[in-house]
Amino acid sequence: MALTTALMQRLGMTSPVMQAPLGGGGDTPAMTAAVSGAGGLGFVGAAYMTPDAIGTAADAVRSRTNCAFGINIFAPQRPAPDADGAAALRSAATYFHELGLDAPEMPAGGEDPFAGLLPAALDSGAQVxxxxxGTLPDxxxxALKQRDIFIIGTATTVEEALALQVSGVDAITAQGAEAGGHRGSFDADGPGALVGTMALVPQIVDAVQVPVIASxxxxxGRGIAAALMLGxxxxxxxxxxxxxVEGGAPEAQKQAIMASGDNDTRITRAFSGRPARGIxxxxxxxxxxxxxAILPFPLQNHLTRPMRGAAGKAGKAEYLSLWAGQGTRLSxxxxxxxxxxALDRETEAALRRFS
Ligand SMILES: Cc1cc2nc3c(=O)[nH]c(=O)nc-3n(C[C@H](O)[C@H](O)[C@H](O)COP(=O)(O)O)c2cc1C
Known part of the structure; x- marks a missing residue:
């Protein structure tokens, strides 16, 4: 693609497209490698992986491409507050029973996974x-800078973007309200910011000195061209x-996305305890x-995991977290x-219309 930006040059990209990390199995090494191999930047969504699985996934990407790729995990979170889980267990039991699963048990919070996952990310060979x-501990x-790894944080408001800049990130993903999956908001318990991409991107671009990635x-290509126009x-x-084809989501989720309309997604805490957008x-x-019925994050995520796994195998979309953004009709x-x-072709065509 003729078009380039300073960020693309810095990361050796010939396409402005980054494939979002799709934690929980939505991305696969074949997908990540294909995006990077096509001049974009593919990511491994590693937030729910074990350290060993991160190494295996990164090896699988590197066996397919020599191009740069990224790894993504969640910033460390406060421990979940104590919760009386009786109502949540009762509610979940209905769905577990319908799927032929044993009754759910109260999940343990466990240690925050960040400290365990960071060394695997550092050793993965990922350049990003x-x-x-949230923000990362100093x-x-x-540790990331010592390895010369390019660091990208996620912001849903200008205030979050400024905090990320102060922390020393190299670039910021501006995540608008349309986005599928979890809201990147720092505060899991608050109402959560819902600024749309069109409004958020230029306000963050104006407020920070580091490059901004629109999401x-x-x-x-029309959306890509528009995002570039916004800065x-x-x-x-x-x-x-x-x-x-390479997408790792259950087939029932892919079909639900293909069949859904512009107004079919909602933001919910029902699956994980944290706000996320899905059908x-x-x-x-x-x-x-x-x-x-909803435990705090990550307990609700642990509670619903067996249900989601069984539903994926059985092809039952009514029990799946159907994470998707508001653009599903364009899937x-x-x-x-x-x-x-197609994205490269469309972006060039969209930009040519105004040149
Ligand atoms: C299935 C799914 C899983 C996601 N997992 C992650 C994740 O693990 N880490 C992350 O930073 N963002 C994650 N996201 C959010 C994306 O980074 C991005 O903000 C979002 O997909 C952009 O909106 P779009 O889906 O409309 O393109 C996920 C999104 C989806 C749809």
Whole structure:
């Protein structure tokens, strides 16, 4: 692609497209490698992986491409507050029973995974490290910089972007309200910011000195061109990659995305305890309507994991976290390489219309 930005040059990219980390199995090494191989930047969404799994995934990416790729995990979180789980267990039991699972047990919070995962990310060979849900401890920032790893934080407001800049990140992903998956907001318990991508990107661009990556609702070359016009130096796209041939999401989720409309997604805490955008379904609606049914993050995520796993195998979308952004009508069933080619073509065509 003729178009370039300083960020693309810094990262050796010939396409402005970053494939969003799709934690929980949405991305695969084949997808990540295909995006990087096409001149973009592929990510491994490693937040729910073990350290060993991070090494295996990174090896699998490196066996497919020599190009740079990124690793993403969650910033360290405060321990979940004590919760009386009786109502949540009662509510979840209905769905566990319907799927033929044993009754759910109260999940243990356990240690925050960040400290255990960071060394694996550092050793993975990834040239880029991104994170969401806050800022990183100084020691982690130092360790990443010592390895010359490029650091990207996620902001949903100008205030969060400024805090990330002060912490020393190299670039900031501006995540608009349209985005699929978890909101990157620092405060898991608050109402959460819902500034749209169109409004958020230029306000963050004006407020910070580091490059900004636009994210949320971008599905094709028109969206990429628009984000570049707003001052972004690259885009990060999640939902558009979920339905690719290489996408690791359950087939039922891919079908739900292909069939859903512009107004079918909602922000919910029902699956994980943290606000996230996905296609509304029965579990989401009923759990939200049941008092006490949602434990704090990450306990609710642990609680619903067996249900989501069984539903994925059984092809039952009503129990799946159908994470997706507001652009679902623009989803396509292509290989990752075909999608990357189409995005480049469309972006150039969109930019040519005004040149
Ligand atoms: C299935 C799914 C999983 C996601 N997992 C992560 C993750 O692990 N880490 C992260 O920083 N962002 C994650 N995101 C959010 C993306 O980084 C990005 O903000 C979002 O996909 C952009 O909006 P779009 O889906 O409309 O393109 C996820 C999004 C989806 C749809």
């Amino acid at each position: 490290f991104s994170f969401t849900f 020691a982690a920032m130092r 949320g609702g971008i599905m094709d 972004a130096e690259a885009v990060q796209m999640g939902t558009a990659f979920l339905t690719t 509304a379904n029965r579990f989401m609606r009923e759990t939200e309507a049941t008092p006490g 396509r069933r292509l290989t990752t390489a075909e999608l990357m080619q």
